[in-house]
Amino acid sequence: MTPSPPSAHPSGISLNHVTKNFGRKQVLTDVTAELPSGRIYGLLGSNGVGKTTLMSLICGHQFRTGGRILIDGIDPVENPMVLQRTCFVHEDQLYNDSFSVRDILAVIPAFYPTWSAETADRLVTRFRLPLDTKSKKLSRGQRSALAITLSLASRAAYTFLDEPYLGLDASSRSILYDELLAEYAAHPRTFIISTHLIDEVADLMEEVVVLEDGVVAVQTDVDEARAACFIVRGREAEVRTLVGDREILTERHLGTILSATVRGAVTPDDRTLAERTHLTIEAASLQEFVAALGLHALDEVARKTEVAS
Amino acid sequence: MTHVRPNLRLYLANRTGVLLTPVVILTIMLGLSLIVAGFIGIATGFPLPEGTVVRMRYNGGALYCVPGFLLSVGVLAMNRNFSMALAFGSTRRNFWLGTSIGFILTSLAVGVGTVLLLGLEILTDHWFINARAFDVVALGSGDPVQAFATMFVLSMLSLYTGAFFGTIYRALGTVWTSVAAVGLGVLALCAGAAFLWKWDVIAPQVVGWEAWFFVALGLVTAALMAAASYGANRSATV
Numbered sequence: 001m002t003p004s005p006p007s008a009h010p011s012g013i014s015l016n017h018v019t020k021n022f023g024r025k026q027v028l029t030d031v032t033a034e035l036p037s038g039r040i041y042g043l044l045g046s047n048g049v050g051k052t053t054l055m056s057l058i059c060g061h062q063f064r065t066g067g068r069i070l071i072d073g074i075d076p077v078e079n080p081m082v083l084q085r086t087c088f089v090h091e092d093q094l095y096n097d098s099f100s101v102r103d104i105l106a107v108i109p110a111f112y113p114t115w116s117a118e119t120a121d122r123l124v125t126r127f128r129l130p131l132d133t134k135s136k137k138l139s140r141g142q143r144s145a146l147a148i149t150l151s152l153a154s155r156a157a158y159t160f161l162d163e164p165y166l167g168l169d170a171s172s173r174s175i176l177y178d179e180l181l182a183e184y185a186a187h188p189r190t191f192i193i194s195t196h197l198i199d200e201v202a203d204l205m206e207e208v209v210v211l212e213d214g215v216v217a218v219q220t221d222v223d224e225a226r227a228a229c230f231i232v233r234g235r236e237a238e239v240r241t242l243v244g245d246r247e248i249l250t251e252r253h254l255g256t257i258l259s260a261t262v263r264g265a266v267t268p269d270d271r272t273l274a275e276r277t278h279l280t281i282e283a284a285s286l287q288e289f290v291a292a293l294g295l296h297a298l299d300e301v302a303r304k305t306e307v308a309s
Numbered sequence: 310m311t312h313v314r315p316n317l318r319l320y321l322a323n324r325t326g327v328l329l330t331p332v333v334i335l336t337i338m339l340g341l342s343l344i345v346a347g348f349i350g351i352a353t354g355f356p357l358p359e360g361t362v363v364r365m366r367y368n369g370g371a372l373y374c375v376p377g378f379l380l381s382v383g384v385l386a387m388n389r390n391f392s393m394a395l396a397f398g399s400t401r402r403n404f405w406l407g408t409s410i411g412f413i414l415t416s417l418a419v420g421v422g423t424v425l426l427l428g429l430e431i432l433t434d435h436w437f438i439n440a441r442a443f444d445v446v447a448l449g450s451g452d453p454v455q456a457f458a459t460m461f462v463l464s465m466l467s468l469y470t471g472a473f474f475g476t477i478y479r480a481l482g483t484v485w486t487s488v489a490a491v492g493l494g495v496l497a498l499c500a501g502a503a504f505l506w507k508w509d510v511i512a513p514q515v516v517g518w519e520a521w522f523f524v525a526l527g528l529v530t531a532a533l534m535a536a537a538s539y540g541a542n543r544s545a546t547v
Contacts, residue, residue, distance in 0.1 A: 078401060079400070086398050094388070095389060097389065107319050112397070
């Protein structure tokens with residue numbers, strides 16, 4: 001059977017009630033999201049929430065338990081026309097032990113008609129990758145640099161970066177961000193980046209998808225995500241009055257002082273009340289928002305476990 | 310073919326390892342055989358006496374020396390190269406096809422290497438001392454076609470067996486790899502027992518085949534292992 005070719009106009013990735021179980025453990029319980037093409041997405045969430053698993057399912061590296069995944073309107077599983085438009089170098093990517101960096105850079109271009117030798121050469125130079133070193137001898141940072149080099153030079157329409165900064169020093173991370181933006185500006189395509197260094201990468205991302213508890217907890221524009229919660233501090237009673245029936249994602253106590261991360265936007269009434277009752281209101285960073293969602297999910301799990309027992 | 314070719318290039322990225330090393334191993338086996346023959350010759354005199362030559366006709370070194378290495382090539386191809394191929398947008402099917410073409414090239418290299426060394430052995434009147442490493446019963450007693458076919462099939466069998474275990478390991482982990490190894494061993498023993506039990510029925514059918522019988526048997530087994538590795542590959546994950 002001839003696989004269907006992708007549409008001339010990439011429509012993006014569509015996830016519809018995607019589930020994934022590993023034995024009895026359900027990692028993704030119901031993931032539904034639309035990721036239009038030509039954007040940079042941040043795939044965020046706590047450790048073990050299923051970010052890498054979701055990217056593996058999209059690229060057909062693993063098989064979903066249920067639901068539907070489409071890339072440009074086509075199921076990517078075993079479809080060469082669709083998969084050749086994807087590049088997903090895993091954070092713990094296995095390479096053939098006998099391959100040097102030079103061998104890898106010689107063979108991978110055959111997989112991509114869009115391969116940019118110029119980008120590869122530039123990144124090899126900027127990251128100072130040792131061409132004659134065997135892949136198994138590379139340090140953690142060099143492995144990340146190699147993964148970034150291959151991913152960006154592939155110019156794949158859908159490029160997945162799984163915690164690409166691991167082991168990279170500050171200047172190398174800066175190279176990553178510069179190069180990613182330059183590539184994106186020159187050759188717009190879809191990047192999906194899983195990351196824990198959220199604030200560092202926040203300026204790169206256009207949209208965030210936050211996974212918690214096996215579902216998409218939030219999918220929104222980065223600016224909207226930044227405005228999706230705020231932090232209020234002060235005496236506990238006044239803080240609770242200001243919050244009202246809005247959802248508190250996390251709270252920290254210091255004596256009688258409460259610091260609460262609240263889901264929702266700050267209203268003018270909030271500001272007036274805060275001024276009158278000597279409360280401090282400040283915007284939460286994206287990282288604080290995601291961390292709060294993660295802690296909230298953990299609290300919910302603990303609460304459910306307590307109820308069950 | 311467009312999508313298969315990158316996978317073949319991936320397999321051939323280390324040409325020395327997959328094309329030259331097996332032939333080097335055959336050459337080392339030849340060297341060791343000549344050293345042993347030399348020691349015998351020191352005791353019995355050169356050229357080697359007829360009794361020693363008869364024993365050397367049953368030298369199975371060529372059959373034993375390459376399978377271990379080729380098993381590891383098969384395992385690594387399906388394990389490490391598989392992860393790379395999928396990362397860079399290949400399908401499992403195209404990866405298997407590209408790697409299979411690579412396996413054929415490796416087996417051709419082993420077959421051609423064997424024939425060349427056999428030719429040298431005969432041209433030098435068995436290395437000037439009546440020693441034999443390739444002009445042996447197991448390789449058709451000097452028949453280059455049979456020597457080629459035997460080594461080609463043996464190589465394919467070794468590569469696909471490695472590929473099967475490499476894929477099982479990738480798809481299902483160490484426990485199932487052990488289960489598969491034990492299962493395959495039991496199956497091989499059962500098949501061997503069945504052959505011995507029904508040998509009086511089988512023997513008349515294959516009389517005159519001589520070493521070709523083992524080539525045919527190896528071919529069927531290689532085809533079964535190829536099918537098994539393909540099946541396992543379809544469900545392997547990264």
